[in-house]
Amino acid sequence: MSFPVPRAPLRVLLADDHGIVLEGLKMVLTGMPAAIGAIDEAATGEQALALLAAHGADLLVLDLGMPGVSGSNWVRALRASYPALRIIVLTANTDERTRAAVLEAGADDYLAKTGNSQALLAAIARQAAAPARARTPQAALPEVPAETLTPREQQVLALAALGATAAQIAQDLHISPFTARKHRENLMRKLALHNTAELVAYAMRLGLPTA
Structure with a gap:
């Protein structure tokens, strides 16, 4: 499989609470050496948000069921805060209603963990080839402490x-x-x-x- 090469290597954030899954995902991403740059890892929603705030990311591969992440509201809020971020949900949840809700909330793709690595690589390739989004948040969050x-x-x-x-x-x-x-x-x-x-x-x- 050939992959489109983005203008600059993608900074990727892998978010999953299982270490062996994170290791497997990193191995999969080695199949796209020209497209993938830095890779950050998070095991909780809180860690993912901290890494996004500190380093940013072009692509998030997100386990929907890890601690601190639950449901489409989290994805919707993430999309509001980071409109340019590409979000691929990689989850064990194959419920069609959940899939529809998460995609409607702003995820770019929804993959089951029962799939193979080629499906993930193809999803990443689609996001690498997609036009860039504006980075301005949909609505500025208040500065009220x-x-x-x-x-x-x-x-x-x-x-x-x-x-x-x-x-x-x-x-x-x-x-x-x-x-x-x-x-x-x-x-x-x-x-x-x-x-x-x-x-x-x-x-x-x-x-x-x-x-």
């Missing part, structure tokens, strides 16, 4: 980032659903956030767990 939020707002932020509804937040915090909705509205207004994806992206930047 978390310390300026009230303790209750911080609690609401943490729960909302996990996908909790107003009713679930109310139950967890022992407040009324109306009060929970008002706290969430005040939080979104203070942070100048417009939707759940931006809220999750802000929580990710703070290092909070997200759904």
